[in-house]
Amino acid sequence: MDLRTESPFWLMNSGIVRSYPSIKQSSSTDIAIMGGGITGALIAYYLTQEGIPAVLLDKRKIGMGSTCASTALLQYEIDTPLGELTKFVGEKNANQSYLMCIEAIEKIQKITQSLASDVGFSLKKSFYYASGSKDVKEIETEYRLRKNIGIELEMLTKQDIASLFPFSAPAGLLSETGAQIDAYLFTHELLNTSISNGLQVFDKTEVVEINHHKTGVELKTNYGETIKAKKLIIACGYESQGYLSKKVVDFNSSFAIVSEPFGNSNLWHQNALIWETARPYLYMRTTDDNRILIGGKDEPFYNPEKRDKLKDKKALELQKAFQKKFPDLDFRIDFSWAGTFAETKDGLPYIGQVKEHPNTYFALGFGGNGIVFSQIAAEVIRDTLIGKKHIGTNIFKFDR
Structure with missing residues (x-):
């Protein structure tokens, strides 16, 4: 999918921040993450903070999809005004959505304060x-x-x-x-921290086939290697729609x-x-x-x-x-x-599972404040994987 034109500001301003290898051998892991933009990076950060083994794959170079083209405003305000959102999801869920976005900005701030380099926050x-x-x-x-x-x-x-x-x-x-924030630099710094906590990152590695099994998933790459994982997280941004039969x-x-x-x-x-x-x-x-x-x-x-x-x-x-x-x-x-x-129809993200893809979670932080939604998605998915309830699970589910 063609996501952007050439020469977005953040990429031109920072260039290639870090280099990551393409995959060279097959392996097994607890979690496979497809997508090396800001969403995948936040999810990887939260999982590795819990000590969960994970492998992250991206078919491009890291951060060079929509992330480097993001204008990176972090807002609690959702594209759908609170009064209008209430009509879509009810007063309780609408209010909670706005409040979660406020909390997400505060949590992003705390993360940036822990990173080794400035990310323009x-x-x-x-x-x-x-x-x-x-x-x-x-x-x-x-x-x-x-x-x-x-x-x-x-x-x-x-x-x-x-x-x-x-x-x-x-x-x-x-x-x-x-x-x-500078979403492009933020992505690289998140991954740098996560790599030190055990994350494996491979870019220029495209997943060309996904096979679902009762006990997990198997990903086949363009180089012929396979990744076997207990769970798969699809965080491919706008390209994630291609893995869903229903238009969202x-x-x-x-x-x-x-x-x-x-x-x-x-x-x-x-x-x-x-x-x-x-x-x-x-x-x-x-x-x-x-x-x-x-x-x-x-x-x-x-x-x-x-x-x-x-x-x-x-x-x-x-x-x-x-x-x-x-x-x-x-x-x-x-x-x-x-x-x-x-x-999306209501301005909210889609986070969670669909029946057609067992052992798979989607993190679709679409909308004007997508980075904030990605922060929420990272927490929701982490909590689900460690058996903890998150208030956003029902609010952002696919069948809401």
């Missing part, structure tokens, strides 16, 4: 604004619902927004919880640009994450070296050739949209890329 406030007057009611509803379950945020009026930002919006929510996601094309570095490190109010109520939405964040990253202008299709041809046009549209809101900042495009983006 920083806490940020999150500013969610009404794109038009018709969306003010949604902002008011979201403020009430989130406040009722203890989420720390404040509602901003048009006058409040004008005093903090150089653009106008009829209303908005400024939340205390949010963060940003819709694929879109998304676009992003990054500016040249600015001399000033304070680019807007507390360099908060910024996004809006419109769908598809425009979103913004900063980077550690004072760049601005903008994403959005999504198109509802998966067609790599068509997507790639739109990249330059969409880059200019994103630049113009930014300049309209921040006329005093001279945004000059340094990097631009396009990628595949997937969303």
Whole structure:
């Protein structure tokens, strides 16, 4: 599956961080993980922390699928507003989903503090604004619902927004919880830690056949070697849909640009994450070296050739949209890329098992805050494997 165009910022910025071998001999293990992006890396981290033997395989070089193209905003806010999510999954599950995302950001922070190298993590406030007057009611509803379950945020009026930002919006929510990260570096540092705890990592190794047995699974690779495992975890991102007979996601094309570095490190109010109520939405964040990253202008299709041809046009549209809101900042495009983006019917991830694949778990952290969902998926799957109950198991199951 063609996941992205060439030259995403994070890959160009960091290059090949570490090298991993391709598989050279057959072996047996407790857990086989398919997918060497951020999702697979988080799962491997949690399993090896428990002392569970695992092997991770990726057909590409590690982190070079969707992970290096991620814009890596860490939000507790789900693409589906809390009020709308309640209609899909009920009030209890909707509230718990939002609260779990807050906890996930806090847990990611703790993990980054334990790693040997900096992975660009920083806490940020999150500013969610009404794109038009018709969306003010949604902002008011979201403020009430989130406040009722203890989420720390404040509602901003048009006058409040004008005093903090150089653009106008009829209303908005400024939340205390949010963060940003370099998902590509984070993936490599997670794996580095996990390797020291016994994880085996093989990239450029494609699984070409999966055979399910009563006592486990057997994976055959493109090199002819086999991996026998008691359990299989599929964490292949958007390509995971190919292992399911039932469609669970819709694929879109998304676009992003990054500016040249600015001399000033304070680019807007507390360099908060910024996004809006419109769908598809425009979103913004900063980077550690004072760049601005903008994403959005999504198109509802998966067609790599068509997507790639739109990249330059969409880059200019994103630049113009930014300049309209921040006329005093001279945004000059340094990097631009396009990628595949997937969303589910309710905006929540799919985590767990399906009957057609025994001894197999899926970690599908789709949506605008996929890294946060991947953190939750890693915990859910770990807890399941060690016989511990996790509140997310029923919320994110396939037959919800």
